[in-house]
Amino acid sequence: MDLSQVAAQVLRQAEYYLPHLTSRQYTEQPQLLQGSSVGQHTRHFIEFFECLIEQSQQPAGEIDYSKRRRSPEVETQPGKALQKIESVCTQLSLLEAPQPLRLQCNDLQHIAESSTIPTTLERELVYNIEHTIHHLAIIKIGLALVAPELILPEAFGTAPSTMAFRAMR
Template sequence: MNIILQASLQTLNKSEVILKQLCNTQLCDATVSPYYSSIGTHLRHILDFYDCILKGAPNNMVDLTARSRNKRVEEDCHEALNYLKKIIDHLKAFQFNETQLIRVVDDLGTGKIEIPYTYGALLSQANSHTIHHYAIINYIFDRLHIKINDSDFGFNPSTPKESLINK
C-alpha cells in the first residue's frame, strides 16, 4: 500500500477511537466559542473531504466544494462511524499513481477555481487537513472537559515530542 494512503489511514483511525469514547450529546455540542462548531461538524467535514476525492477519482476531477454535508454524521456517533468505515474501506481499495495529474475544484475565497494537482499532493493535503481539524477538535475537547486516551491527538507528526510533554 502507498505510504501516503498508510498515513491517511493511520490518521483517520484516530476518528474511530474518539467516536467510540463519545456520546451523541458530546458529538454535537456546539457551545465552545469563538466558532461554536461541534466535534461532529469537524469529523463530518474531514470525511467529506475524503469522500470528494474518492467520488472524483474515476474522472480525475475532484470537486472539494461538492461535499455531502450529512447532518446525521454530525449528530450521531453510529452514523459517523459508518461513514468513517465507508471512507476507510474505499481508501484501502483505492488504486492510484501518486504523480498522476488530476483537476481539483476548490473555493479559496474568491469563487470556484480549477487547480492542477497530483493524487499524492491531494491525499497529502487531506491528511494534513485532517490533523488540522483534529487540533480544533482537541481544543473543543479541552473546553468541554473531555479526556481522550491519545496524547498526540491533534498534533502534526513533525511536532517535537517534548512539545507534547510540556502541554
C-alpha cells in the same frame, strides 16, 4: 507505509473519541469553538476524503471539494461517523492513482469563472491528511470542553513534525 495507509491511520484517531461520546456531547457547540461542534468538524474531514475518493475515480478527474455531500447524520451521530470512517479507510486501501487530476479552486479565489489547477491523487491525499490533523487539533479543544474525562494520546491531532520537534527538546 503508503499515503493511503497514513490517511487511514490519521482518520482512525477518531476512534479515540467517537465510541465514548453521547450524541449531546458530540453536537454541543461550545462558544470557544465559535459555535461549531465536534460532530461538525468530524463530518467535515470525513466528507473531504469521500469527495476525493469519489471524484478522483471519475473520468473527468476534477476534484471540487465544494461539491461534497454533507450528511447531517454523520454530524449528529457518532456511530454513523465511525461507520463512515471505516468505509473511507476501506476505499482508501483500494484507491488507484488515476490520470492526472485537476483541482477546482474558484472558491479559494472568490472569482465567478471556473479556475482549475493540476494536481495528483498523492498531493490531494497529503492535503487531506494535513487537513484532518488540523481538525483533530480543534476537536481536541472541543473534547476538553464537552468530555473532559476523555484521555487522549499525546499525538492526537498533532502533526508528526511537531511530535518530532518536541522529542528533540
